[in-house]
Amino acid sequence: xxxxxxxxxxxxTFTAEDYKYGFKTEVEAVSLAKGLNEGIVRQISAARNExxxxxxxxxxxxxxxSRMREPRWARLxxxxxxxxxxxxxxxxKQAETHGSLDEIDPEILKTFEKLGIPLDEQKRxxxxxxxxxxxxxxxxxxxxxxxxDAGVIFCSIGEAVRLYPALVERWIGSVVPAGDNWFAALNxxxxxxxxxxxxxxxxxxxxxxxxxxxxxxTESGQFExxxxxxxxxxxxxxxxxxxxxxxxxxxxxxxVVELVAETDAEIKYSTVQNWxxxxxxxxxxxxxxxxxxxxxxxxxxAKISWTQVEAGSSITWKYPSCVLKxxxxxxxxxxxxxxxxxxxxxTGTKMIHIGKRTRSTIVSxxxxxxxxxxxxxxxxxxxxxxxxxxxxxxxxxxxxxKECEAHTYPYVDVQRPDAQVEHEAxxxxxxxxQLFYLxxxxxxxxxxxxxxxxxxxxxxxxxxxxxxxxxxxxxxQIKLENSVG
Amino acid sequence: MVxxxxxxxxxxxxTSDLLQVxxxxVTVAGLTIVDGLTLSVPAGEVHAIMGPNGSGKSTLxxxxxxxxxxxxxxxxxxxxxxxxLAMEPDERVHAGLFVGFQYPTEVxxxxxxxxxxxxxxxxRKALGQPEATAKEFAPILAERIRQxxxxxxxxxxxxxxxxxxxxxxxxxxxxxxxxxxxxxxLDETDSGLDIDAIKAVARGINGFRRPDRSIxxxxxxxxxxxxxxxxxxxxxxxxxxxxxxxPELAERLEAExxxxxxxx
Numbered sequence: 001x002x003x004x005x006x007x008x009x010x011x012x013t014f015t016a017e018d019y020k021y022g023f024k025t026e027v028e029a030v031s032l033a034k035g036l037n038e039g040i041v042r043q044i045s046a047a048r049n050e051x052x053x054x055x056x057x058x059x060x061x062x063x064x065x066s067r068m069r070e071p072r073w074a075r076l077x078x079x080x081x082x083x084x085x086x087x088x089x090x091x092x093k094q095a096e097t098h099g100s101l102d103e104i105d106p107e108i109l110k111t112f113e114k115l116g117i118p119l120d121e122q123k124r125x126x127x128x129x130x131x132x133x134x135x136x137x138x139x140x141x142x143x144x145x146x147x148x149d150a151g152v153i154f155c156s157i158g159e160a161v162r163l164y165p166a167l168v169e170r171w172i173g174s175v176v177p178a179g180d181n182w183f184a185a186l187n188x189x190x191x192x193x194x195x196x197x198x199x200x201x202x203x204x205x206x207x208x209x210x211x212x213x214x215x216x217x218t219e220s221g222q223f224e225x226x227x228x229x230x231x232x233x234x235x236x237x238x239x240x241x242x243x244x245x246x247x248x249x250x251x252x253x254x255x256v257v258e259l260v261a262e263t264d265a266e267i268k269y270s271t272v273q274n275w276x277x278x279x280x281x282x283x284x285x286x287x288x289x290x291x292x293x294x295x296x297x298x299x300x301x302a303k304i305s306w307t308q309v310e311a312g313s314s315i316t317w318k319y320p321s322c323v324l325k326x327x328x329x330x331x332x333x334x335x336x337x338x339x340x341x342x343x344x345x346x347t348g349t350k351m352i353h354i355g356k357r358t359r360s361t362i363v364s365x366x367x368x369x370x371x372x373x374x375x376x377x378x379x380x381x382x383x384x385x386x387x388x389x390x391x392x393x394x395x396x397x398x399x400x401x402k403e404c405e406a407h408t409y410p411y412v413d414v415q416r417p418d419a420q421v422e423h424e425a426x427x428x429x430x431x432x433x434q435l436f437y438l439x440x441x442x443x444x445x446x447x448x449x450x451x452x453x454x455x456x457x458x459x460x461x462x463x464x465x466x467x468x469x470x471x472x473x474x475x476x477q478i479k480l481e482n483s484v485g
Numbered sequence: 486m487v488x489x490x491x492x493x494x495x496x497x498x499x500t501s502d503l504l505q506v507x508x509x510x511v512t513v514a515g516l517t518i519v520d521g522l523t524l525s526v527p528a529g530e531v532h533a534i535m536g537p538n539g540s541g542k543s544t545l546x547x548x549x550x551x552x553x554x555x556x557x558x559x560x561x562x563x564x565x566x567x568x569x570l571a572m573e574p575d576e577r578v579h580a581g582l583f584v585g586f587q588y589p590t591e592v593x594x595x596x597x598x599x600x601x602x603x604x605x606x607x608x609r610k611a612l613g614q615p616e617a618t619a620k621e622f623a624p625i626l627a628e629r630i631r632q633x634x635x636x637x638x639x640x641x642x643x644x645x646x647x648x649x650x651x652x653x654x655x656x657x658x659x660x661x662x663x664x665x666x667x668x669x670x671l672d673e674t675d676s677g678l679d680i681d682a683i684k685a686v687a688r689g690i691n692g693f694r695r696p697d698r699s700i701x702x703x704x705x706x707x708x709x710x711x712x713x714x715x716x717x718x719x720x721x722x723x724x725x726x727x728x729x730x731x732p733e734l735a736e737r738l739e740a741e742x743x744x745x746x747x748x749x
Contacts, residue, residue: 436551440586455594
């Protein structure tokens with residue numbers, strides 16, 4: 001069965017300019033005035049009928065933001081972002097909670113169909129529960145019943161605030177504080193929706209949970225927030241997919257994802273990101289993707305695993321990280337970042353070892369093509385308390401063509417003599433010899449490119465949920481077809 | 486003209502020739518390496534091309550396979566009457582050509598069985614036949630591994646990455662069995678093999694012979710030709726065939742070397 005990332009398998013044709021998800025849906029939207037100030041923050045909170053604790057959280061974030069400056073340490077070139085020219089709240093007009101899919105605007109449902117997310121009973125058969133976030137508001141969450149029976153909470157943040165305010169209040173900002181960094185503070189001040197997951201103790205979530213993000217309103221930013229709590233001994237696999245329409249304007253996406261894994265709990269978080277990347281020749285347009293993702297292994301033997309396939313956005317600034325607090329806890333980061341056209345990606349991870357015998361694994365595969373720039377930036381930090389901590393890092397870069405760039409910045413900070421920290425790195429070129437060899441066995445050019453790149457990214461694709469892996473492989477192939485001469 | 490040997494003038498293209506190479510000129514980085522090569526291989530025959538280092542043996546095989554770094558500067562090559570040089574490398578394979586390379590390329594992370602299925606399906610697709618799923622292909626591959634006398638674990642290996650030089654050559658023979666070409670050109674397939682492996686590869690090649698298939702062995706040494714009896718042997722010197730003869734020519738070359746041809 002196919003997941004939400006797998007649109008109809010019928011014949012597809014792509015060109016360099018052809019961004020498959022570049023359609024816009026005509027839905028009446030409710031937007032606040034452009035600009036950012038305390039009044040807007042209060043209006044967002046009021047529009048969403050939020051309790052006071054959340055308003056205070058937002059105000060604290062806004063105050064922190066007012067004291068900060070946008071970070072410019074990443075190896076990214078982009079013109080100044082005018083934060084006052086952005087609309088911070090855009091909700092489809094019929095954004096109340098829906099009892100059934102019949103109540104949802106048919107235009108929105110059509111969009112999901114185009115995206116390959118039929119929000120219907122078929123989804124249950126495919127074992128994927130979907131929370132679709134359209135612009136910034138969660139539109140529908142499927143499979144509620146089955147999840148409810150297992151005691152799993154999977155809903156929009158907005159709904160969680162209404163139904164489980166204590167849980168939200170307890171955990172929001174606990175991993176990524178309101179003033180963590182510029183973009184996290186921005187998100188904390190203005191976030192409009194996102195997904196919430198709570199897995200009760202010793203429950204293995206019966207479905208893969210999935211969120212599909214889409215920016216539709218070209219004037220608005222998207223600031224969704226995801227909070228996942230895996231209680232003691234529980235297990236959850238969460239998938240996240242992203243698309244946005246093709247526009248000549250840049251869209252700002254500043255999300256925050258917080259994960260909490262208690263003792264013996266495991267969270268696997270997978271992303272296939274394919275936001276519009278801008279014009280491949282001029283670099284005009286595309287999504288500015290500034291995302292803060294962090295997981296806390298709070299209890300002993302907890303495990304958090306990030307897997308990401310980053311294939312879109314004109315700018316990517318993203319470092320899914322693990323704070324390994326519990327003894328024997330485990331952090332993993334598996335990443336494929338592909339840049340082509342004029343894309344720029346500065347992405348990697350942070351593994352913070354605090355607990356004893358904590359272990360982390362980082363596997364990063366960067367592919368750069370055309371005139372793009374691809375940066376791996378990672379930190380492995382072993383604190384004094386992290387007796388016997390271990391890390392293995394492998395950073396491989398593949399260059400396609402002669403005008404692209406690949407950079408690797410591995411930061412290592414070890415405060416213990418008994419830590420084991422390994423780092424391997426390689427840079428290779430997608431070689432004419434490999435392409436020729438596969439063609440000399442009858443395999444066409446495009447498929448040969450796909451096979452070579454999939455081989456390069458194998459260690460990452462292998463840990464993706466199966467339906468995601470097939471889509472990711474296809475995505476990499478399509479993205480590179482026109483870049484390999 | 487070579488003294489002491491009977492020169493055999495090439496009889497020219499015949500309709501039964503599976504491979505016809507006519508006055509072929511190939512340049513690499515501006516240097517002419519194959520320089521007016523003419524060769525005909527009838528269906529059902531095994532021919533050997535022997536020659537000293539640098540005579541153009543590998544250039545000939547890579548040019549026929551369509552390697553982009555090998556530029557055709559003149560002449561022609563036809564497989565079963567079809568113009569090979571007008572085709573893309575993958576189309577040549579679908580037309581029935583297979584070139585086993587001297588140094589097979591490593592493609593890390595690509596599973597051998599998956600690669601072979603891609604190659605199999607690409608050909609099936611070109612022939613308008615249904616493609617095989619992984620499940621359908623597994624028994625086909627097992628059968629071909631057995632026929633090619635390739636080690637059983639080859640299905641699970643990576644495409645040449647992590648294989649020794651000799652193992653890569655045996656993998657080439659396996660690929661030949663999967664693709665079932667009309668014409669197989671095997672470039673130095675015997676080099677880098679120990680004696681047991683040479684015997685296994687020779688059995689693989691002999692088992693592949695059929696009246697409608699041709700094989701061209703490119704080799705330095707006589708050893709393989711003791712195990713795979715060629716119908717004809719051609720001597721390649723400075724980019725062209727300077728002499729052709731029967732299987733007995735191999736022993737003579739082994740004993741006397743190429744000196745006399747190079748001087749000629």
